[in-house]
Amino acid sequence: MSVPHFLLALLAEGPKYGLQLREEFEAGTGEVWPLNVGQVYKTLGRLERDGLAESDGTGPDGPQKRFRITPRGEEALADWLRTTPDLTSPPRDELVMKVLVAARVPGTDAHEVIQAHRMYLVELMQQWTRLKEGEARDDLGLALVVDSELFRLDAVTRWLDAADTRLKRAAAEPSRPAPASAPVPQLRRLGARR
Amino acid sequence: MSRPGLGGAGAREGGGAALNVLQLRGVSKTYGQEPAEVHALAGVDLSVQAGEMVAVMGPSGSGKSTLLTIAGSLEEPTSGDVLVCGMALAGMPPGRKARLRRRVIGYVFQDFNLLPGLSAAENVALPLELDGVAVPKARTAALAALEALGVADRAARFPDQLSGGERQRVAIARAVVGDRRLLLADEPSGALDSVNADEVMRLLHEACQRGVAAVVVTHDAQLAAWADRVVFLRDGRVSGQTTRPPGPESLLTPGEIR
Numbered sequence: 001m002s003v004p005h006f007l008l009a010l011l012a013e014g015p016k017y018g019l020q021l022r023e024e025f026e027a028g029t030g031e032v033w034p035l036n037v038g039q040v041y042k043t044l045g046r047l048e049r050d051g052l053a054e055s056d057g058t059g060p061d062g063p064q065k066r067f068r069i070t071p072r073g074e075e076a077l078a079d080w081l082r083t084t085p086d087l088t089s090p091p092r093d094e095l096v097m098k099v100l101v102a103a104r105v106p107g108t109d110a111h112e113v114i115q116a117h118r119m120y121l122v123e124l125m126q127q128w129t130r131l132k133e134g135e136a137r138d139d140l141g142l143a144l145v146v147d148s149e150l151f152r153l154d155a156v157t158r159w160l161d162a163a164d165t166r167l168k169r170a171a172a173e174p175s176r177p178a179p180a181s182a183p184v185p186q187l188r189r190l191g192a193r194r
Numbered sequence: 195m196s197r198p199g200l201g202g203a204g205a206r207e208g209g210g211a212a213l214n215v216l217q218l219r220g221v222s223k224t225y226g227q228e229p230a231e232v233h234a235l236a237g238v239d240l241s242v243q244a245g246e247m248v249a250v251m252g253p254s255g256s257g258k259s260t261l262l263t264i265a266g267s268l269e270e271p272t273s274g275d276v277l278v279c280g281m282a283l284a285g286m287p288p289g290r291k292a293r294l295r296r297r298v299i300g301y302v303f304q305d306f307n308l309l310p311g312l313s314a315a316e317n318v319a320l321p322l323e324l325d326g327v328a329v330p331k332a333r334t335a336a337l338a339a340l341e342a343l344g345v346a347d348r349a350a351r352f353p354d355q356l357s358g359g360e361r362q363r364v365a366i367a368r369a370v371v372g373d374r375r376l377l378l379a380d381e382p383s384g385a386l387d388s389v390n391a392d393e394v395m396r397l398l399h400e401a402c403q404r405g406v407a408a409v410v411v412t413h414d415a416q417l418a419a420w421a422d423r424v425v426f427l428r429d430g431r432v433s434g435q436t437t438r439p440p441g442p443e444s445l446l447t448p449g450e451i452r
Contacts, residue, residue, distance in 0.1 A: 115426065115434050122251070123436045125419035133396060133420070147388075150416055157415040165253060 008077045011069035030142025215407035216242040221274035234260040236430040247402040249418035252427035258411045300369030304381035308353040315349040318368045339367035359390040377408040395420035
């Protein structure tokens, strides 16, 4: 998560104190990611060191110190917003591994394994949805975070659905060997390098 | 009782015990004949209480639409029992079954199915009028239903003058108008975008909180997550169901996320 940039964004609204930044960070992200005071001052210290923010005093970090964004900080914030995150190499996902393993361990019912995970995910989605139904109605930050979490979990359940269907199909029409000369997708090579 | 056999006020109060508005007991449905038999449903048990929203999820061909048409008495099971408000559908005379369908059960379809030549209010009033309710009374009930769904100001408009979200609100109003107990919905958010789809699910869930029982069939986990309980169908069988989830508080305990 990009706490430094979120703090820069808060400073872009005007000079602020450390404690205030912490409160506004938590409120602005639906209070889903708690942040302790130590983290806030450590991050501010780094922003100051890198010339992205500056403070009033020269004394030790504390509630009396006020921070403001520098022109370089504004530039860094604008750059960061437009820099796409690196999504090219697939993450080594635990759930993907489990399904891959379930598909090849003899005596394992892969569908049952998939269903257990699907159930857990949907229960989790139900909880997020209760949040959406209640508190998130009047809290835009929370609504955005809840949506993103629901879409993420939804993507995982969809993948499980697809895996379930693929495994079922593979069981019905076994051993169709892949053509020997199948081209290796570019992405796979990319991922292997990382 | 003016509407005999439809489980009136007495059944609703139910003496404190939770009322099963819909019960499927060992319901199977087989299409075709040997050797080309297709078992759409195979021994499904499902109970839905008043005030409860149940989502039925499953891949294409898992039997979820069949479950819905059987629950709505539009199709008969090959074996097993279907009870609506405690009354068995099997052996019910066709006239009575049709009455039950009109008065107790509301349907929401993915393509909304509003009649283009009727205004929003007329669309909502139609099921009541078909059931013999006097026009002014039906109109009052229709306006109340539109009001509850936040589209009272669209009452005079025709479907083609409404947005997709508004059309679906009108369709939900039509499904709950009068004294409906059971709401059956097949992919109720149709082709709406996710924020509008959310709104549809919110409204359906609110209708349940007012005491209606609902079965929502969907393949979309985000929609299913609105339900109090999610039932998974696979090859015509229930392959699992979620328990009533704990409140959202558990998600926001510091340190529990990631």
